[in-house]
Amino acid sequence: MLSIKNLTASINGTPVLKGIDLEIKAGEIHAIMGPNGSGKSTLGKVLVGHPAYEVTGGEVLYEGRNLFELAADERARAGIFMGFQHPIEVPGVSNAAFLRLAYNKKAEAEGRDELDPLEFDDFIHEKIKLVSMKEEFLDRSLNEGFSGGEKKRNEILQMAVLEPKLAILDELDSGLDIDALRVLGDAVNKLQRPDRALLIITHFPRILETIQPQFVHVLSGGRILKSAGKELATELEDRGYDWVLEEAAAGGAR
């Protein structure tokens, strides 16, 4: 589904990604872990087409197409979704109106029927149940004044509305209380299908107990230093990242 080869990218002339290789197939769940500032969010933003990041080399194929030939909104309509680490607030734009426009853009691109406000109302009421969100959040301005956890819940609601093929979830778990973590983790699992894939960016193994990855990658200094199975997450929690860095410096891991 997604094939990243030797991807390099920089921001304001400073290289942040220094050669990323990653293969994600349909049905797979991948986790990326790594120290602060190592480039995890950057990788996600480059994949979704953030204009501030300049791709300086390498290639990314999404469903066989050159990802960089698609504009950010085209990538989204083609099924790529990113749940942001810090979702932005947009005063005056109703959450429901935003969700409906996003839904209809995708429906239109896929040749499905668009939903009018009444139809969408029914549709969204099913979706908010999935993330246990209170109805009142639909009428509020998009993310405005939402708590950190509420913003994350809203991100997963958007994911549930758009049903992406590839979802990149950047620190979904940070700022979530224990119950919310379980609810959203379950919701993400329910949305996972054999023809979809997940890329989970996190610092904590806890979320990976609910959303269980087949692959865990350590990203540090703009490179993937180590890739292994799910057990790597727990090992990292116990031992930190230093040993991975040392191993990499010794040329032991790739």
Add this chain to the structure above:
Amino acid sequence: MTSTFNVVTSQEYKYGFVTDIEADSVAPGLSEDVIRFISAKKGEPDWLLEFRLKAYRHWLTMAEPEWAKVEYPKPDFQKIVYYSAPKPKKPQYASMDEVDPELRRTFEKLGVPIHEQEALAGVAVDVVFDSVSVTTTYREKLAAVGIIFCSFSEAVKSHPDLVKQYLGSVVPSSDNFYAALNSAVFTDGSFVFIPKGVACPMDLSTYFRINNKESGQFERTLIVAEEGASVSYLEGCTAPQFDTNQLHAAVVELVALDRASIKYSTVQNWYAGDKDGKGGIFNFVTKRGLCKGRASHISWTQVETGSAITWKYPSCVLLGDDSIGEFYSVALTNHKQQADTGTKMIHIGRNTKSTIVSKGISAGDSSNSYRGLVKVQPKAEGARNFSQCDSMLIGQSCSASTFPYIEVQNRSARVEHEATTSKIGEEQLLYFQQRGIPAEEAISMIINGFCKDVFRELPMEFAVEATRLLSLKLEGSVG
């Protein structure tokens, strides 16, 4: 939805065409003779000619105001044409079918509903082309309930007493440089009179069009709502695209008696000049409402998108006890446009209330200033004001300024002012795009959200038009 996209990407000013129509114009220049000519042309009574001449003589002693944060070459008042009327000179047509087909096509192209059968949800329209009113729709229906809605020139003829009673009663002819000029040379505009106890059954609307290259447009609008009457009035405007500047100096006076309510909405889309600031309308307008009676209510809503220079402060004089003044404004500037706009709320009566909501959007190299005065006079016991002034910046080279002036002379008054500045950044835009929403629609949605408190004051069709206009004007400004 591709059609929306197409509209958005055709960023040229689509009202910039010139109608090739024979006009009856006076030679450029201003003098007492020109004023006498205009007055004679319109068959005015002596008192009105005197009003004009007095204003002119006063104007000669005045200097153009310099305090606004706008820079422009001062107009040469001797180069302006002060009277231009499409031929035939018949000042008013009984029906649109009598109107020159060329002129009719112009308004069709502009989307102005001049045929009653095509009218938007029953909006009565007065159409002003350069110096004269061309047609007014739905007159009989309105007359049946005692409402007078006609061109200003016609009102002078058919209701001289009303005009004489109220003309200049809110904006004296000596009020300011441009108001004085207007009082001397005004040519046409709309007159509205809503008698006691009548709620106007439909929105009234005037559509202004400047067509002549050298002509200035000096229209005069007077709206009077008697005791317990109410009316909603809409004003729209466009102009052709010339590389020289045209002057628009209008005066609008509103009078609300006891418990009367006047809602005045404008969507201003004069030609703004090109990307480099060549051409465009100089818009120097004096708009003021007098809440004369107890518990009267005047509300201004404006969406200012055009003009090279905007100098405009729709104001309320809250004379009657318990009267209410409101000002809701969206001012958008792009490229080299400059706007200095805001309001004045003068609290004179007791328990008077005012609300100011101003949203400034600046893009390109433009400059956008809010200038507002809240004045509470000594007798205005219990006066209240709330002001909210928000600015949004798009890009790096535009500027936004806020100049709130607050003068409170009564201790029981409460005046609150809030101001914010934000930016549509790439983060916000990316968020929308990441959800599959194209940039143009994203901008439109963000701007709409920003302007929501103002747009909800507009009648439905106007709100839709305003939304569309803002997106159009901002095309290509972000990302």
